[in-house]
Amino acid sequence: MKTRIAEIVRDVLLEKLPKDAFCPEISIEIPKIIDHGDFSSNVAFQLTKSLKKSPFQIAESLIDDLKKHKQSKALFSTISAARNGFINFTLSLDFLQKNIKTIRKQDKKYGMSNLGMGKKVLIEFVSANPTGPLHIGHGRWAVIGDDIASLFEYCGFKVQREFYVNDVGNQINKLEESVKAVAQNKAIPNDGYGGAYIKDIAKELKNKISETDFRNILLNDILAHQKETMQKLGVSFDNYFSEKKLHDEEVIEQVISKLTAEGHTFREGGALWFKSEALGDDKNRVLVRANGETTYFAADIAYHLNKYERGFDVLINVWGADHHGYVPRLKAAIEALELPAGRFEVIIGQLVSLYRGSEPVKMSKRTGDMVTLEEVVSEIGSDATRFFLTMNSANNHVNFDLELAKQKSQDNPVYYVQYAHARICSILRKSKIQISKSKENPKSQNLTSLNHEAERILMRKLLDVEDEVIAACRKREPHQIVNYMRDLAQIFHNFYHKCRVLENPSRLMLVDATRIVFRNMLELLKITAPEKM
RNA sequence: GAGCCCGUAGCUCAGCUGGAUAGAGCAACAGAUUUCUAAUCUGUAGGUCGGAGGUUCAAAUCCUCUCGGGCUCGCCA
Incomplete structure (x- = not known):
């Protein structure tokens, strides 16, 4: 509706203004006060300088032409100029x-x-590590990401929801070691995972630990639990993208050589670095460690190159605030690869604190002392969880009160x-x-x-x-x-x-x-x- | 120390690309049902928009500084 009115205003301006005059961007607003009509425009203010007249004079001079516009009769009962220069539009009852x-x-x-006219959007969200159950923060990214995807769908975009699975790296080694240790009644290694859920998994998979592809069995098991939880929230993905696949198919090496060929890397201390500082990051970043292993960041560059190669017009990532420092280096990489940077954006969601009434609920994955998303959803239900996780701006830190969400009041x-x-x-x-x-x-x-x-x-x-x-x-x-x-x-x-x-x-x-x-x-x-x- | 986010009513938060007199819910108080669901509605009260400068016709909104809170700053992911 706003664009429709803006078009009317623009038509009139184009006809009325001298040819060399600058036609301003037209914004249509909804006045706070009901007497000011259903919509209003501030064009008259924007034209005071070029026309050298008062806003009110300009507004008045536009009124007649606005009324004469082809579409006006069907839409408005009155169009008037306020004394201060606003143009107010009141819709006709008939139109409503x-x-x-x-x-x-x-x-x-x-x-x-x-x-959107059918443009393609990829939205990546949640992308939790497959090392344990999801927590309420993941729930927030899940709901916000899913909702944004739906908004795009409503606006005529073609949307893909994607979940990136970090199924390689130290954390996975530690996870496997920890589960095996617990299953064999041994001590959990230093820096291992000690949460209660590790015991559950160990119990569940006890007689499979000797199998050669135990790691896959373990990861699939955890991912299946995560999917199940998200399913309860109504969240599902079109695609689960495996980090391991990037390693197996050697795409990471390809990206690294590409960056090196363009002079974006250097060697120092036995490691290969990416010159991200020259591209807006506050530090240079390691791509290949001294021990020869590629970093998570290197894989992520390959992943994002892959996203671009799949031909999306908009690429959106939803990340928790604890990852915001990661944005500049990824943008630097996108620039270094000469990909259209304008298509890529990251939505940072602030963190969630759980409360029961006024009591904060502790959340620590390492000690296992935490409330999982699964527990929250089964306690208060999907509707309340989604509503509470959606209702605040993502920029705001959220205090999620389980008691309140549960109340039927x-x-x-x-x-x-x-x-x-x-x-x-x-x-x-x-x-x-x-x-x-x-x-x-x-x-x-x-x-x-x-x-x-x-x-x-x-x-x-x-x-x-x-x-x-x-x-x-x-x-x-x-x-x-x-x-x-x-x-x-x-x-x-x-x-x-x-x-x-x-x-x-x-x-x-x-x-x-x-x-x-x-x-x-x-x-x-x-x-x-x-x-x- | 640097970077990002936040600071609006007692509490939880809205406030659209700067716009007209600062908004809602809850809590408080006073009312409303012989008629469609009272999990509802109506009214009252509650504010130096953290603070100080600046930009302009116009600032809660933009810029600078400052105070307070959260998060981040690895050859982890």
Whole structure:
């Protein structure tokens, strides 16, 4: 909707402005105050300098042409210039009423757009080490990554969800040694893994430790548990990418020789270094250790080269804040390989602290004293976990209160939204009037009676979905969808108290449209939309 | 010491690419149901947007400095 209005404004400006004048980027906003209309534009401010007139004069001079624009009649009841220079647009009731029909006609597709035009997006997230169970932090990356992927899908992109499996390296050696030691009742080696889960695994795989491919059996077992946990959260991946494969296929060596050939490496202390400092990193980084082994970083360069080679238009990584220092070196590598750096971005998610009420829950993998993601999901359920892990900006450190998430009370925001949906379903069940499905001729639906203030506010909010999804996708911020639903729920509940729905066909259709929007957005976030509560 | 993130109501947090009078939930207080789910709604109270400068028509938002908190700084992954 915003882009549609922006286009109208731009059409008028292009016609009206002198040819040599600079046409500013047009932004359409939603005014905070209801008297200022449904949308507003600040173009008049942006033009004061080039036109040498006051914002109000400019705004006024544009009004008539805006009103005359082809599309204006269908959309707006009024367009006016505020005294300070804002141009305010008010949607016509007729347009909002027609949109109810559109919602019901588009049904599951309402809220989707074709912003991406089929461009390919790869989003890599979680990528936990296969050395133990997932924790709540992984849960956050899983949910955020999955939601961002869904946002892209809603906006018309082709999306692949990928999980990178770090199935080689010291940690894996230590893991194997630790499990074997426990299974044979020996002491765990220094720096080994001593968590309670190691015992469980040792018990489970005890009679397989002598097999030659025990390491694979072990890794597959742990990965299977991780997958199972994510499955419970509704998260699944299109692809699990093995680090080991990069080693086996010698792609790492190839990347290293490529970097060396371009003069991006040097030798020192027996190791081969990458000149990342020259490309924005604060240090140079080792690619091949003195003992001849390649580093994790070297493999990661090969992995990202591989991502580019698979032809994606957008490459997104979701990482925990504890890895943020790693970003510059990877960007340096991408630049050194002369890959289009603009396609690559990293979303850093701040960490999660678990609480029970006001008591912090300790999380230490090494001592085994930790609450796993598995435990959290089975304790409070997938819906609450997803909702709580989605509802905050990824930039914010999150305190996750297990007690609150578990409560079936009004303190718990999950129920507020789900309840609105259930309430609508209840009304529709109870209604004796069968409202038509989309098959019926939409012209026969007369919605002109929807003119109550509460009805208008609700219709207006329903119109915003597409803009909200686009904005959330552009900013990679799924929590905006949660905010939208909380607002919508509030608006709906308010409407419900003011307007009786049963026996009123127009309102039944409005409520049905509201149901569709709730369901679509809950579905986007993979939270269930209950019909009864 | 350096880098990244955060600091907004008593608590948890929103605040869109700078925009009009600073927003919600919870907690507190006062109310609402003979009618569609009270897991709901309405109202009241609560703020020097950590602090100080600067940029401009306009700053919670951008820049500099500063204070406080989290994370990171390996030839680990």
